[in-house]
Amino acid sequence: MALRMENVTKRFGAKTAVDQLFLHIDSGEMFGMLGANGAGKTTTFRMMIGLFAPDDGGVSWNGSPPQSLDARIIGYLPEERGLYPKLKVMEQMIYLGRLRGLSKHDIVAEVDAWLERFHIPHYRKAKVENLSKGNQQKIQFIAAVLHRPQLLILDEPFSGLDPINVDLLKKAVVKLKNEGTTIVFSSHDMKHVESLCENLCIMDKGKPVVHGKLSDIKRTYEKRKLHIRADFSLSFLGDVDGVLQMTVGAEETMLAIRDETVAKDIFSRLQDYGYVRHFSVQEPTLHDIFIEKVGRTYA
Numbered sequence: 589m590a591l592r593m594e595n596v597t598k599r600f601g602a603k604t605a606v607d608q609l610f611l612h613i614d615s616g617e618m619f620g621m622l623g624a625n626g627a628g629k630t631t632t633f634r635m636m637i638g639l640f641a642p643d644d645g646g647v648s649w650n651g652s653p654p655q656s657l658d659a660r661i662i663g664y665l666p667e668e669r670g671l672y673p674k675l676k677v678m679e680q681m682i683y684l685g686r687l688r689g690l691s692k693h694d695i696v697a698e699v700d701a702w703l704e705r706f707h708i709p710h711y712r713k714a715k716v717e718n719l720s721k722g723n724q725q726k727i728q729f730i731a732a733v734l735h736r737p738q739l740l741i742l743d744e745p746f747s748g749l750d751p752i753n754v755d756l757l758k759k760a761v762v763k764l765k766n767e768g769t770t771i772v773f774s775s776h777d778m779k780h781v782e783s784l785c786e787n788l789c790i791m792d793k794g795k796p797v798v799h800g801k802l803s804d805i806k807r808t809y810e811k812r813k814l815h816i817r818a819d820f821s822l823s824f825l826g827d828v829d830g831v832l833q834m835t836v837g838a839e840e841t842m843l844a845i846r847d848e849t850v851a852k853d854i855f856s857r858l859q860d861y862g863y864v865r866h867f868s869v870q871e872p873t874l875h876d877i878f879i880e881k882v883g884r885t886y887a
């Protein structure tokens with residue numbers, strides 16, 4: 589079982605939103621999509637759920653195009669949230685669940701369990717318009733999962749949530765993954781992708797500029813950061829071959845270096861100077877890799 593996008597291109601007039609994209613996401617996987625605004629993430633998601641047909645290439649879930657799948661197979665949390673503000677929470681869930689072919693009994697049981705999990709059972713009969721933005725988002729999430737989809741696509745699920753609600757939602761997503769749901773989500777916060785996903789894709793101008801396993805991506809990215817605290821001036825390190833950048837702080841000096849051989853070289857040089865209180869080599873963060881590959885940070 590897998591989600592496949594083979595050489596997918598989607599154009600809007602002269603604009604190529606997604607450009608020859610290959611993605612293979614195995615069943616049960618949690619996959620992260622990163623990219624600056626306009627990189628093509630939402631367009632990719634819309635093709636995954638069958639809302640847009642690609643201009644070239646093909647999309648399939650277990651070999652079938654998304655348009656041909658039963659309504660219960662895919663769940664989608666859209667970027668532009670859309671609930672009926674005047675409807676009460678449970679009425680709304682019953683309406684949406686019925687569209688997916690669920691019985692009222694099953695919908696009520698499932699929604700009650702989710703409202704408990706999200707600590708908002710008292711909003712069962714509240715009108716959506718009277719809920720806070722974060723709680724509306726939790727309701728929208730429930731709408732995306734109440735039919736227990738095999739494939740769950742979440743466009744920016746954590747945006748606008750406070751840290752407590754981010755944690756609640758993360759736990760919910762991990763629980764669904766552990767139960768076998770395949771999950772694809774986008775985020776502008778790389779820490780979410782780093783903490784949840786084994787595999788990811790960074791898109792830029794419709795193309796994946798980085799794609800694969802997070803641990804492999806980090807291993808093959810050679811640049812490192814070096815943190816040093818010493819009882820003598822470290823200014824001479826700025827001239828060492830392979831030092832790309834140097835930031836001298838009150839306590840600590842931070843160096844961006846070409847690769848780990850430079851760290852070894854610096855380590856041996858320091859022995860001749862005096863007492864070194866701290867020396868550590870830091871693995872690159874996804875944020876470092878993103879900036880290098882996309883050439884800018886998120887606005």
Ligand SMILES: Nc1ncnc2c1ncn2[C@@H]1O[C@H](COP(=O)(O)OP(=O)(O)OP(=O)(O)O)[C@@H](O)[C@H]1O
Pocket residue numbers: 600603604605623624625626627628629630631632667
């Ligand atoms: N329906 C549409 N008609 C015309 N252009 C579109 C349409 N949908 C997307 N685009 C364009 O395609 C490009 C990719 O947009 P998309 O929404 O997929 O990016 P994104 O990565 O999801 O961005 P964001 O992080 O801002 O949500 C953008 O240049 C956008 O303006």
